Amino acid sequence: MIEVENLTKRYGNILAVDRVSFRVDSGEIVGFLGPNGAGKTTIMRILTGFIPPTGGRAILSGFDIMEKPLEVKRRIGYLPEHPPIYNDMLVSPYLEFVSQLKEVEAKERTREVRRVMDLCGLTEVENRLIGNLSRGYRQRVGLAQALLGDPEILVLDEPTIGLDPRQIIEIRELIKNLRSEHTIILSSHILPEVEMLCGRVIIIHEGKIVAEDRPEHLQSTLKSSDRLFVQVGRAGPEVPESIRRIPGVISVFTEEKIPGGYLIDLERDEQKVREEVARVIVAGGFGLLELKPIRMSLEEVFVRLTTVESGSPEEGGKFS
Ligand SMILES: Nc1ncnc2c1ncn2[C@@H]1O[C@H](COP(=O)(O)OP(=O)(O)O)[C@@H](O)[C@H]1O
Ligand SMILES: [Mg+2]
Numbered sequence: 001m002i003e004v005e006n007l008t009k010r011y012g013n014i015l016a017v018d019r020v021s022f023r024v025d026s027g028e029i030v031g032f033l034g035p036n037g038a039g040k041t042t043i044m045r046i047l048t049g050f051i052p053p054t055g056g057r058a059i060l061s062g063f064d065i066m067e068k069p070l071e072v073k074r075r076i077g078y079l080p081e082h083p084p085i086y087n088d089m090l091v092s093p094y095l096e097f098v099s100q101l102k103e104v105e106a107k108e109r110t111r112e113v114r115r116v117m118d119l120c121g122l123t124e125v126e127n128r129l130i131g132n133l134s135r136g137y138r139q140r141v142g143l144a145q146a147l148l149g150d151p152e153i154l155v156l157d158e159p160t161i162g163l164d165p166r167q168i169i170e171i172r173e174l175i176k177n178l179r180s181e182h183t184i185i186l187s188s189h190i191l192p193e194v195e196m197l198c199g200r201v202i203i204i205h206e207g208k209i210v211a212e213d214r215p216e217h218l219q220s221t222l223k224s225s226d227r228l229f230v231q232v233g234r235a236g237p238e239v240p241e242s243i244r245r246i247p248g249v250i251s252v253f254t255e256e257k258i259p260g261g262y263l264i265d266l267e268r269d270e271q272k273v274r275e276e277v278a279r280v281i282v283a284g285g286f287g288l289l290e291l292k293p294i295r296m297s298l299e300e301v302f303v304r305l306t307t308v309e310s311g312s313p314e315e316g317g318k319f320s
Helices: 040-047 069-074 091-101 106-119 135-147 165-178 191-197 215-223 238-244 271-283 298-309
Strands: 002-011 014-024 029-033 055-060 076-079 153-156 183-188 200-205 208-213 227-232 249-254 261-266 288-294
Touching: 002 040, 014 040, 014 055, 014 208, 029 040, 029 191, 040 055, 040 183, 069 076, 076 135, 091 106, 091 135, 106 135, 106 165, 135 153, 135 165, 165 183, 165 191, 183 191, 200 215, 208 215, 227 271, 238 249, 238 261, 238 271, 271 288
Parallel strands: 029 183, 029 200, 076 153, 153 183
Antiparallel strands: 002 014, 002 055, 200 208, 227 261, 227 288, 249 261
């Protein structure tokens, strides 16, 4: 289990992580989702004991990262952004070497290295030079070193970044197979990946958690404040004014890219509200051209959640 409370990290003037709190239960797989610079790597480096936090605390498997860093490190397998792999070593001796660092008992090492090589599909390249392997295989080596010693917790920083589509599928399959036996935190800026692998998503933006839920709930949270798009032939200030008066309508704003286009936020997308919007537009003689509901993919949810934080005035506060 992982418990994080008000974790904060400053690099000089940069507030990279801002009072982040969350909890990951044993056996759970949680995804950190956020754009570049959001603070995902920084949180992971703190949890794995590579850098100290500026404030707050984190407890992993009952041990405080500041008080018992060694106990924590023994229980974590970490795949950093840039895995610490040595290009001039062969795969199998490299893993032997890491297993020694990880205090795997001498008599267990060979078996343990075999186990992770099997798991990661590395057996056929065990005697190859790491530097000569493809990016996908090098990532498997990175994952294999994280798995040595069978740690309870896995922290995987952008495990599929830089891989080609086939390699991405392979690494995702591998992670899927690990999830029943480990507590996993992984980071990604790819939504479908997080949806596919994680039971829970923590969306991070500018060092803060801006949303946290199961992937399917994040979408339904937004469905409950659904949107309509309408286009009218005769736009004018009276159009949003009359739509805004309809019960169930939260706000109306102009879709600047489409002439006569408006976006309408509803409390809930119900047929009677849609009918009423259509009726008001027709009755006002605005010339209804189009009316359609807009469903948001997790991708759009993510974009909206993160744009709110950077202060878009008409949407401000809605999801915060
Ligand atoms: N060693 C460092 N020194 C100064 N600033 C850093 C350092 N590492 C990260 N940052 C800054 O902290 C913020 C968060 O970065 P990072 O944790 O790498 O985000 P992510 O992994 O989500 O892309 C960024 O603004 C980044 O520039
Ligand atoms: Mg990162």
